[in-house]
Amino acid sequence: MEERGQRSNRRLVLVPCPFQGHITPMLNLGSLLHSEGFSIVIAHTNFNHPDPSGFPNFTFASIPDCLPKDVLSSGDAAAIFASLNTNCRGPLRQVLSDMMAKDGATENKISCVIYETLMYCAEAAAHYMKLPSMALRTSSISTQLVFSELPRLQKEGYFPSKDRSSKDPVPGAYPLRCKDLPFFTTDLEPMMQLIATILDIRTSSAILWNTADCLEQQLSDQLQKQYSVPFISLGPLHKVAPASSTSILEEETDCLLWLDKQANDSVIYVSLGSLASMDEGEFAETAWGLANSGQPFLWVVRPGSVRGSEWIELLPGGFKEAIQETGRLVRWAPQKDVLAHRAVGGFWTHCGWNSTLESISEGVPMICRPCFMDQNVNARYLCHVWRVGLELEGDLDQKEIEQAVRRLMVEEEGKEMRLRAVAFKDQIELSIRKGGSSHAAMEELVNLIISL
Secondary structure, eight states: OOOGGGGGGEEEEEEOOSSHHHHHHHHHHHHHHHHTTOEEEEEEESTTOOOGGGOTTSEEEEEOOOOOHHHHHHTOHHHHHHHHHHHHHHHHHHHHHHHHHHHTTSSOEEEEEEEETTOTHHHHHHHHTTOOEEEEEOSOHHHHHHHHHHHHHHHTTOSSOSOTTOOOBOTTSTTOBGGGSOOOSSOHHHHHHHHHHHHOOTTOSOEEESOOHHHHHHHHHHHHTTOSSOEEEOOOHHHHSOOOOOOSSOOOTTHHHHHHTSOTTOEEEEEOTTTOOBOHHHHHHHHHHHHHHOOOEEEEOOTTOBTTOSSSTTOOTTHHHHTTTTEEEESOOOHHHHHHSTTEEEEEEOOOHHHHHHHHHTTOOEEEOOOSTTHHHHHHIIIIISOOEEEOOSSOOHHHHHHHHHHHHTSHHHHHHHHHHHHHHHHHHHHHSTTSHHHHHHHHHHHHHHHO
């Protein structure tokens, strides 16, 4: 077998999708593969580009994306990704061509292109350049199973759901109810075409997953039957990759000092991710619900995440005075460190897959408030299958928020969820050690790259 020291001649080109929840696992994968001896190139768009300073051992290659401002500001996911892939196809092919020409007769060749599936133009570019490729899925396997069923559910009239509050079960999609099916804020047909495109891996040699067998092995076995290439579950990638900040937003690390002053398992951490937003009324209900719960809280409010505001100027009168002893608001937090902190006992989350994995990996139970896309599916699995979360449904109401926080943080229901979450944490720790499933998957990936 090839020695680790010989792998530096093998260059891997990684192509992330330019949004925080997709950049993070790709950079984590790059760090993991670099620790295995490979040379790493990150081929990234100018839009939302990662910070190279945290990855001095990587080479960063910029892909001109020329994204129209009106497309970006539209919030139309299907249009944004269509434009990204159309505009990046030629420039990415040129980046690969330039690398190959520069390599010349040296041994430092491109061994593989690993692309996030929303950047499907990378597979086409690799195929054109006669380079092997692999696809990285940054969502859960459960989500892809649902996405693969959407054409059937659409034909049978279950999707899109006529009643987004319906708790009727979806035939053939256990444990989902109609309300748990993905919700799109844009036109349906372009989104269905986008999903069909990303599900088709074409010429790629494997599908890499940021998940762990203790969570999704049965689902992986079920979905694997639809594909002729291997599934490799490497996750949680943030736990196995050498630590480096992957955030494209500036983190306020001094909140960790505030956490140091709090009691064990007492703080509810609140963050709805890098894209979700709320209106002024929801903001006020959330504020008073947290304040009235009596629990210490660390609340991430991104600039602009409250519609019509720059940051927290729309907080209700009297709120800041009411939470002087119990609350802390920040623009962005070092989430992995926060969830690993002894003081954090619960997480109010939008149920993005990265956040889900980060919370389960630290044994932290969740209040689930999904917003769009795959988040509804993740929330259902968290609450109904893994039973480490409770869902906050319907319109945000301060009384219901207060009750949900107390259920999670101090009542018996929350204590039982915490025990189950800690059990998952222990299983994940075993999976990433030598002999565990994720560790074995990494060895499988290394051997596959060498064999290409």
